[in-house]
Amino acid sequence: MTAPAPRTLPAVGDSRGIHFPPIHKHTRGDGLRVWTVEHRGLPVVCLSVLWPIGSAADPVDRFGLTSLTADLLDEGTRTLDAVALHDALARIGSHLEGEVGPDAAALGLVTLVRHGARATELLADVASHPRFDESDFVRVRDNRISRLVQMRDVPAAVAERIFGTQLYGAHPYGHSSVGVERTLRATTLDDVRRFHAEVLLRTTPTIIAVGDVTPADVIRWVDAAWPVQAGGFVAATAPSVSTAALPKGPSLSLVQRANAAQSELRVGRVSAARSTPDYAALAVMNTILGGTFVSRVNLKLREQKGFTYGVRSTFDYRREPGPFSVQTSVQASATTEAIADILTEIRDISGARPATEVEIAKAQAALTRSYPRSFETVEQVARAVAQMALHGLSDDYFDNFVRDVSRVTAAQVSDVAQRYVPAEDLHVVVVGDRSHLSADGLGRGPIVERSVGED
Amino acid sequence: MEIAYTKTTLANGLDVILHEDHALPIVAVNVWYHVGSKDERPGRTGFAHLFEHLMFEGSANHDSGYFPPLQDAGAAVNGSTNADRTNYWEVVPTGALELALFLESDRMGFLLPALTEKKFTTQREVVINERRQNYENRPYGLAGIAMATALYPSRHPYHWPTIGYTPDLRDATLDDVRDFFARHYHPANASLALAGDIDPARALALVERYFGDLPAGPPVPAVAVPHDGIASERRIVLEDRVDRPRVYLAWRSPALFAEGDAALDVVADVIASGKTSRLYRTLVHERRLALDVSAAQSSRELEGFFQLAATAAPGRTLAEIEAVVTAALAELAADGPTDAELSRALAQAEANFIYRLQTVGGFSGKSDQLNAYNVYRGDPGSFDADLARYLRLTPADVRDAARRLVASPHVALSVVPTGGSDQALAGSETAVAS
DSSP states (O other), rough: OOOOOSSOOOOOOOOOOOOOOOOEEEOOOOOOOOEEOOOSSSSSEEEEEEEEOGGGGSSSSGGGGGHHHHHTTTTTSSSSHHHHHHHHHHTTTTOEEEEOOOEEEEEEEEEEGHHHHHHHHHHHHHHHOBBOOHHHHHHHHHHHHOOOOOOOOHHHHHHHHHHHHHHHTGGGGGOOTTTOOOHHHOOHHHHHIIIIIIIGGGGOEEEEESOOOOOOHHHHHHHHHHHOOOOBOOOOOOOOEEEEEEOOEEEEEEEEOOSSSEEEEEEEEOOOOOTOTTTHHHHHIIIIIITTTSSSHIEEEEEEETTTEEEEEEEESSSSSEEEEEEEEEEEEGGHHHHHHHHHHHHHHHTTSOOOOHHHHHHHHHHHHTTTGGGHHHHHHHHHHHHHHHTOTTTTTHHHHHHHTOOHHHHHHHHHHHHHOGGGGGGEEEEHHHHOOTTTTTTSSSSEEEESSSO | OOOOEEEEEEETSSSEEEEOSSSSEEEEEEEESSSOOGGTTTTTTTTHHHHHHTTOOOOOOOOOOSSHHHHTTEEEOEEEESSSEEEEEEEGGGHHHHHHHHHHHHHSSSGGGOOOHHHHHHHHHHHHHHHHIIIIISSSHHHHHHHHHHHHHHTTTTSSSSTOOHHHHHHOHHHHHHHHHHHHOGGGGGEEEESSOOOOOHHHHHHHHHHTSSSSOOOOOOOOOOOOOOOOOOEEEESSSOOOOOOEEEEEEEOOOOOTHHHHHHHHHHHHHTTTTIIIIIIIIIOOOOEEEEEEEEOSSSSEEEEEEEEEETOOOOOHHHHHHHHHHHHHHHHHHHHHHHHHHHHHHHHHHGGGGGGSSSTTHHHHHHHHHHHHHHHHTOOOHHHHHHHOOHHHHHHHHHHHHHHHHEEEEEHHHHHHHHGSSOOEOOOOOO
């Protein structure tokens, strides 16, 4: 029989640290890269291909082209129609996941190791020899347009779209990767074919494999399946558009939604790039401000006031400066007060109520102690490796993160808050009923009504 | 793919399941309370889910929020509620196991002394806002509530939504929720699973230390289920802020692990899951009547429900979709799946069983699965038995499950744009969704 415990909060004991596993890097004669991480335990492997080219490279009259092309890849290949392709994937317990962001496009799957060679073959076939049938193209494009129309009824989607244009204007980050109705209607199958052949297929791909495999296995699979690029692959050319021409904040935008039960809110600005030297300090600052359940904004709006189911802040780190945003949905009657509270919390962290030593120590502990659970599944490790490949992070980057976070000081937290999220510049977007919004006292200027229609 | 574990039942009835996995220095702590919205009564709905909020607000020996100490310790923390059960979990660094056990035991044994009117009213507002965000202010968000209302008679434990009715939440008193806690939240109605970087002997001693002296609590009576089904097909319509009409067809179906449950998963797979499915090919790919189509057998403890949904493409009607769906189901019920369809579905099922073993904690990680098998089957090690249900299916089993399904009456719900009730299936009455 064990004696009952004293009922007091136990101290947290030490846990062993972990190291990010080694990445085996192989570059083929044509420049194609194969990066392998051995992750043992279960007989599974995650295989993906990453191209460092994303929706930011979409031509201005063809917003959505990269994403639409990626979406069409799994409609079949020269030798397998769509049904045969998906049947083949299902038979190896797999399905394709495509993802297109502003800076990159990726295609990947998880399968059982015994199907690794077949999975690589299917991945290579889909990437290199898509069928691109006219009828599939029309259906997929029209479905995307229908979805965009449907998204007008989703407050969070409307808020994201307006927030993007409000922050970035004509900058390549100003449109979402799915595009808009006008540009999708203008897009033809020839546009897709040309983009695929002349841009995507010529850009250096990185094949990332994580699982119960050896680098030799993976290289053999890739060599057998991936077409060699005559003349070699070329590096992606990132769009170079100055951030000097970005719309100036502050602003207050409203999309009217009569009698909405809640108002969807976004508060933020263009902020930090992935390459920022302040990454660790920003992580600590954001943890305190809005990155966790116990953050200042969530405690204020959810736990003290009960205005919302939740509120959080995030930095979306990209190749060029990405958005900082506070995101929430609040009960309609609390709209103006909630915006004022969010602005106050952002202002105060670099001013009246700087982060305390206790808050900083807690944020550092949360960030460093939670680190090991980010690398449990093959997909999680593959995502981390993709970050390294895309942003050129060093192999010891994730191991150094713990050390860098531990060194962040109070002065750095105030400093990055001031420089990256100055409250006076922030844009505010509201999707809700205007009767609950007042510009008075928010310091954002007058309410500007916006709409998402045929644009 | 057997998972090595031990199961011990403490003197107070708490089941304790331990599984070692030393891949990373983390431990998953997972508690299931065998209480869900099925254990509520009409007029007092939403309590099980409301507790999922109150359980993080403090207990007698730690009377402040549960998130701060756990997040400082580097934990991931969450919980969820459905009709059948509530789960609470943490994934902590190895050195924070005792902290997590203390907190879980303290809210199991000592929540009520710390439960104040203020915490109760604040979290009630949070829940009402959760309801607005996820149901009322979301396109098609009230469809599930409308469907359950029509599918189950008013006294059936699955009739009301887990999130609860807003007037019930407003009417709830502190005494009501205290009473609900006393009935359902105690060791004899709970199951605790630890998975990860543990030494089982030391872990069990810690569990005994923190949970061993909690009183067992009263026996929980089984929930009474009225056996009246829906008498005949019903058609209902709900207007919503949506652009495209969508039709939902739902049948009451076998319970989790009951005869026909696994076969209906295969029916869903063959008929409407993914691009190889029959209805994706006809409705979306070839005839372009629908933007999307999906189907699922929702396996639940008292009984399941099988639901199929499709959204009309521009210029197409729900009646056209319904005709194609009805014909496809009739065909499957007559002829069953092909051998190729069945073997493909089973290959996916087998792979998914393995993928789910990648995480020790969180929703559907190993600790959650051990608890699910323990609570629903009394045997945490049911992984192989569960998979075997699928691997032994024959085309005739799947055909028969489809046949029994379509022979029973169903509810057809049309969700249409505001003012567009003419876009609903003919003869639909107004749905109740509150």
